[in-house]
Amino acid sequence: MNINIISQYKGLRRENYILCFGRLVTAMGAMVRPMLTMILSQKLGMNAVQVAWVTALMGILSIPANLVGGKMADRFSKKMNIVYLDIVSVVCYIICGLIPLSGKSIVLMFIASTCQNMENPSYNSLTADITLTEDRERGYSLQYLMGNLGGVMASAVAGFMFRNYLWLAFLLSGISIGISSVLIFLFVQNITPVKDISQKAVYQANRHGESLWTILRENRLILLYILTASGYGAMYQMYNYLVPMDLVRLHGDTGAVIYGTVTSVNCIIVVIFTPIFTKLLHRFSEPVKTMYGYLMMLFGYGIFLVFAGHISFYYVAMIVMTWGEVSNMLAESPYLTRRMPASHRGRVHGLMEVTRIGVMSGYQMLIGVIYKNFTPTFTWIIVLMTGALFLGLTGILAVKDKRRYKNLYRV
Numbered sequence: 001m002n003i004n005i006i007s008q009y010k011g012l013r014r015e016n017y018i019l020c021f022g023r024l025v026t027a028m029g030a031m032v033r034p035m036l037t038m039i040l041s042q043k044l045g046m047n048a049v050q051v052a053w054v055t056a057l058m059g060i061l062s063i064p065a066n067l068v069g070g071k072m073a074d075r076f077s078k079k080m081n082i083v084y085l086d087i088v089s090v091v092c093y094i095i096c097g098l099i100p101l102s103g104k105s106i107v108l109m110f111i112a113s114t115c116q117n118m119e120n121p122s123y124n125s126l127t128a129d130i131t132l133t134e135d136r137e138r139g140y141s142l143q144y145l146m147g148n149l150g151g152v153m154a155s156a157v158a159g160f161m162f163r164n165y166l167w168l169a170f171l172l173s174g175i176s177i178g179i180s181s182v183l184i185f186l187f188v189q190n191i192t193p194v195k196d197i198s199q200k201a202v203y204q205a206n207r208h209g210e211s212l213w214t215i216l217r218e219n220r221l222i223l224l225y226i227l228t229a230s231g232y233g234a235m236y237q238m239y240n241y242l243v244p245m246d247l248v249r250l251h252g253d254t255g256a257v258i259y260g261t262v263t264s265v266n267c268i269i270v271v272i273f274t275p276i277f278t279k280l281l282h283r284f285s286e287p288v289k290t291m292y293g294y295l296m297m298l299f300g301y302g303i304f305l306v307f308a309g310h311i312s313f314y315y316v317a318m319i320v321m322t323w324g325e326v327s328n329m330l331a332e333s334p335y336l337t338r339r340m341p342a343s344h345r346g347r348v349h350g351l352m353e354v355t356r357i358g359v360m361s362g363y364q365m366l367i368g369v370i371y372k373n374f375t376p377t378f379t380w381i382i383v384l385m386t387g388a389l390f391l392g393l394t395g396i397l398a399v400k401d402k403r404r405y406k407n408l409y410r411v
Helices: 014-028 033-043 048-075 078-098 103-129 133-164 166-187 199-204 212-218 220-280 286-306 311-339 342-373 376-404
Strands: none
Touching: 014 103, 014 133, 014 166, 033 048, 033 103, 033 133, 033 166, 033 220, 048 078, 048 103, 048 220, 048 342, 078 103, 078 166, 103 133, 103 311, 103 342, 133 166, 133 220, 133 311, 212 220, 212 342, 220 286, 220 311, 220 342, 220 376, 286 311, 286 376, 311 342, 342 376
């Protein structure tokens, strides 16, 4: 079988490539957010429950931001939404790099994170606007690929910066986001939505004047998908929460370096396999891709649990989990944008982010309490059982979706 993994990205609009390059530049400096758990625990001396509450609070505060961001995406210029919100993030990260690490730094990180969440509906909706239904998976795939390509270097470097050069990581984050904003402002010019007259685009017809809830009452499976995708986010968040704490517990000060290098493997595998999986999984439905994502994530966590303390197996677990991550990514935005009116894309993406944040925050607080009062092994078993439950819900969705959206399944 001839798999043209690079040429499959040809034929997208110029603006798509600019947005992707912007993702690349931003990711190259995204060194701080993945290290938040260790900043709170190792630099500021917080315990597991305190870390869970602080990170959960960051998510909770971004809930209104995502709702407002979704409304902004449907009403105002998506391009300028991204630029203005990026400017605020740049200022916050630069200040963090210039002042001593303290509670003020965390507040500034809260503001920057909220702005980044607030712009997500505009980013996702703009990508959908400038791609045809058939090309949408390729458009999102290329963005994801470029973001992780930038993250390959960022994750590894962050592990070494954590101890003595955290201030520089803040500065690089601000500078990179600033460069991305300039690129989008100057070179993303044609943002007129494409006209798609294919049979598969029938569910995307504009319905101006109707509320999001009216649309969702007619498309209740979208709510089920949002729940299952949010569950995946909550499960995957354990890599950013439980894994770094376990690595520090098992390996001491070198845990931060191990976490950084394992995360860099994640980025490398994404770069290698995203084009391949985009081609191989193209004929499978979005719910099936999400199911595969769950299976690989649960398998990866199982490896981490069984072989805890054996560094080489961390990389094996990460490879397996990353395969699932890529599969889930290929499903998320295409699922929503192919089944919702184009006039409501921003709001449904906002709702998606809000639900994900709520589920992730609540689940992380629960796991934080369990981790503090029980053994790490017991905590991981609870995580695996939760993932199995969401996997079952995704299987139900896969069956019902084929009946509800028949046009999307016609060859």
